[in-house]
Amino acid sequence: MQGLTPFDYGADSLQRQLRSGEADSARFDVAFTAAMLHCLADLRVGRVRSEYHNYLPDPRLRQHDPVGGLRSGLAAGRLQAAVQAAKPQVWQYGRVKAALAHCRELSEPYSTLPRPPAKVAPGAYLAARALYSRLVLLGNLRIDVLPP
Structure with missing residues (x-):
């Protein structure tokens, strides 16, 4: 939609x-x-x-x-x-819509990541590894970035 x-x-x-x-x-x-x-x-x-x-x-x-x-x-x-x-009258709209559909398609089989507390200290987010894997899969994080 x-x-x-x-x-x-x-x-x-x-x-x-x-x-x-x-x-x-x-x-x-x-x-x-x-x-x-x-x-x-x-x-x-x-x-x-x-x-x-x-x-x-x-x-x-x-x-x-x-x-x-x-x-x-x-x-x-x-x-x-x-x-x-x-619909927005900008040329990027189609590309953004396609990227969103692609991200939704990729994230479908994955469970929701736990919500972090209001303030997260370095190394304190328990699902950091799962978040890292998902960001790499979705193309939002380069694979050469070291995992947490």
Whole structure:
């Protein structure tokens, strides 16, 4: 989903409502609209705080109006057009999206590394060796760097 995680927008809950026949309810309409606006804003300016997170106006969204994009996409019966219009308009976007997909693919079989304490002293992170191996595998650390 354009590098975003459907879970962050309540996609599973919306799907359950669709399957159960609740898609005609006003509650579903509000939830779907909020999820789409949140998603379009995140797609355009990144997963950082936007007005769809905290209700404060976000100056980065002045050049792209998620509400107008969603409205016109729905009116034309082409929701995908709203998503395409929200995509970042920089040449690097495709490369970043491909790199993210590759990293997710590589990290799929691995368990989550333990969260370090708030402050980590040198040599104190218990999963340092596993982190080192993963960073080498993902190409984020050169193999000639000595392991911890």
